[in-house]
Amino acid sequence: MSAPLQPSHPSGSQQPDAETLQTQQCSPQEANQFQLLRQRRFAPFFWTQFAGAANDNLFKFALTVMVTYQLQVSWLPAGLAGLVIGAVFILPFLLFSATAGQMADKYEHSLLFQRLKLLEIGIMAVAAIAFWQSWVALLLACVFLMGVQSTFFGPAKYAYLPQQLRPAELTGGNGMVEMGTFVAIVLGSLAGAALVESAAFGRLPVALACLAVAALGYASSMRIPTSPATDADLRIDWNPLRVTWANLRLAHGNTVVFRSLLGISWMWFIGSVLMSQFPAIAKEVLHGSPPVASLLLTVFALGIGIGSLLCEVLSRRQVEIGLVPVGALGMSLFLADLYFATRGLPRPDGLLSVAQFLGQGAHWRVMTDLLLLCLCTGLYSVPMYALVQMRAAPTHRARIIAANNIMNALFMVASALIAGALLQAGLSIPQLFLALAVANTIVAGYIFLLVPEYLLRFIAWVLTHLAYRFRVDGREHIPASGPAVLACNHVSFVDAILLMAASPRPIRFIMDAGIFRKPVLGWVFRMARAIPIAPQRDDPAAFEAAFEKAAQVLRNGDLLGIFPEGSITRDGQLQRFRKGLNRILHTAAEEGLQVPVVPMALSNLWGSFFSRIEMRGGRNVAMVRPFRRGIFSHVGLHIGAAVPGSAATPAFLQQRVQALLEKSSATSDSSGSLP
Known part of the structure; x- marks a missing residue:
């Protein structure tokens, strides 16, 4: 008998084991998203959640097929079986998510996982008897209980990842989990349909499969390493309405996190419409047999999986919301x-088999669209999940995830009602796709305007993938939390955007007021809430306001980016660092803030399109001759170890940045390319 569930102390009295600590300390290059499957801190957790998602869908789909095709249940019409089973499963997310979030914050996670997997075995044991006797009412009760189990598993699941994974691994880890979840959904659904159709007497294969998968999930959960509670002193409030409202207010307190939760819930809105319509799409639109619906579901999961796994590759192993x-x-x-x-696909005499379906070229376009749609859904959702995990305060991270589960459930219910109403009003399924496309454009645009950080990171991502080949060395020196000043040489008009691309945290920059008059760049930097500064002799009020705003950035615990040279270099050489940084650090020290300064050096950027160049006639201009360095030119950012604010004099920082430039130049000369 395992130990009773006890809260662990937030100081870490229950610490990860030696193997977990060893894997957490390895270098980022040693653990990509696939190598995580060989590490104990991730692999047992991955297979535990994979088994849970597979079992949920094996059970639900088998029950749906049984009620739809094999039984005559007077109080549950066959046409409504899928809708009713789905609603019963989702209901606990609305009722108990708030309580689940509290428990995930209060209790040690590995023991919570084990208790929930034991509960799953118990539920599946009851369901096995109900399958054997064809007791549909009891099976619906088990669906509700499985929804309860999933409700309590979700917040602990997403709170566990940021405890065990480094920030550089969060995107890859979330990508693996999303891929695994959707693959498990498809495999479970296909297995449920196949098993229940093969069971001539009492649906014994389904009952045994549900029990076996639950047992495998429990066995895997026993190897999940200890993950201490984040708020062991939390007092659980058992009033679900009061706690639900409190959790939503808690999430609303962080604008970026709350808008990300809205974005995730919108993804579930679209996904729920698609998944609920697969049988109708296959039969009514594509004129295919039931196996064609299974094929579409497989393509759906494959697209989500590919998109989720691509996130780590495209994000350079950081939380990249530019995707x-x-x-x-x-x-x-x-x-x-x-x-x-x-629209307008020809109707054959009968329903098409899979072979006949694949034999028509028009259907390959449909499958390609579906695959790429789901791939893009993976690119959309995984960075949002990682951002929520990284930006939510650890002490109530699970409650934030619980709030997300509540919102997801509400959006999924709304999607069923709205899609049903539109179809009843006369819209065809193809027209429903078009309506979703228009609605997605409006919703996405609204979210991105409310949270400009998404657009800024998108611009930075495009610049560092399409205009330059951007390499970052020493990213780990950027503090993961707390105030800090990032001091960099100034080579081009896009230096700030390159620094944005390299930092996992948002940066507020102090910038020459002149750049705000540039047609496009001015709009970008105003959206980034950059702080304009003008010479004191030209505009004393703006000069003083810039220093006050800079001080406030540090008081808020954020990153402040500065270019101590004061202007863009005109000859490619490092200019003298000015004394403005001293004033910022002195103000911070007077207020008791310990603010480190991180030296940075941009290399190989001089001579590119966005830097200055000397033209005939002695003019020194930028942004002429777009391809003067070709395309995908190599540039680098080299980040040094942080310097205490008390030691960060302009001369000392200039020496540090110069040393970084010389080191990068030597490495480039010896290797023939940027490091």
Whole structure:
């Protein structure tokens, strides 16, 4: 008998074991998203949640097929079986998510996982008897209990990841979990349908499979390493309405996190419409047999999986929310093309088999659209999940996830009601795709305007992937939390955007007021809430206001970016660092703030399109001759160890930045390319 569930102390009295500590301390290059599956801090957790998602869908789909095709249940019409089973499963997310979030913050996570997997075995034991006797009412009760189990598993699941994974691994880890979840959904659904159709007497194979998968999940949970509670002193409030409202207010307190939760819930809105319509799409639109619906579901999961796994590759192993607009744009484009690809398809004499379906070229366009739509959905959702985990305060991270589960459930219920109403009003399924494309464009645009950080990171991502080949060395020196000043040489008009791309945290920059008059760059930096500064002799009020705003950035515990040279270099050489930094650090020290300064050096950027160049006639201008360095030119950012604010004099920092430049130049000369 395992130990009773006890809260662990937030100081870490229950610490990760030696193997977990060893893997957490390895270098970022030693643990990509696939290598995580060989590490105890991730692999047992991955297979535990994989088994849970597979079992949920094996059970639900088998029950749906049984009620729809094999039994005559007077009080549950076959046409409503899927809708009713789905609603019963979702209901606990609305009722108990708030309580689940509290428990995930209060209790040690590995023991919570084990208790929940034991509960799953018990539920599946009852369900096995109900399958044997064809007791549909008892099976619906088990669906509700499985929803309860999943409700309590979710917040602990997403709170566990940031405890065990480094920030550089969060995107890859979330990508693996999202991929695993959707693959498990498909495998569970296919297995449930196949097993229940093969069971001539009492659905014994389904009952045994549900029990076996639950047992495998419990066995895997026993190897999950200890993960201490984040708020062991929390007093659980058992009033679900009061706690639900408190959790939503808690999430609303962080603007970026709350808008990200809205974005995630919108993804579930679209996904829920698609998944609920697969049988109808296969039969009514594509004129395919039931196996064609299974094929579409497989393509759906494959697209989500590929998109989720691509996130780590495209984000350079950091939480890259610049991928979110890429995903949102792709979702709208491929939803719209699904409308054009599916309208007016010829109706055959009978339902098409899979072979007949694949033999028609028009159907390959449909599958390609569906695959790319789901790939973009993965690019959209994974960075949002990682951002929520990284930005939410650890002491109430699970409650934030619980608030997200409540919102997801509400959006999924709303999607069923709205989609049903539109179809009843006369919209065809292809027209529903077009309506979703338009709605997604509006919702995504609204979210990105409310949270400009998404668009800024998108611009930075495009610049560092399409205009330059950008390499960052020493990213680990950027503090993960707390105030800090990032001091960098000034080579081009896009230096700030390159620093944004390298930092996992948002940066507020002090910038020359002149750059705000540039047509496009001015709009970008105003959106980034950059702080304009003008020479004191030209505008004393703006000069003083800039220093006050800079001080406030540090008081808020944020990152402040500065270019101590004061202007863009005109000859490619490092200029003298000015004394403005001293004033900022002196003000912070007077207020008791310990503010480190991180030296940075941009290399190989001089001579590119956004830097200055000397033209004929002695003019020194920028942004002429777009391809004067070709395309995908190599540039680098080299980040040094932080310097205490008390030691960060302009001369000392200039020496540090110069040393970084010389080191990068020597490495480049010896290797023939940027390090």
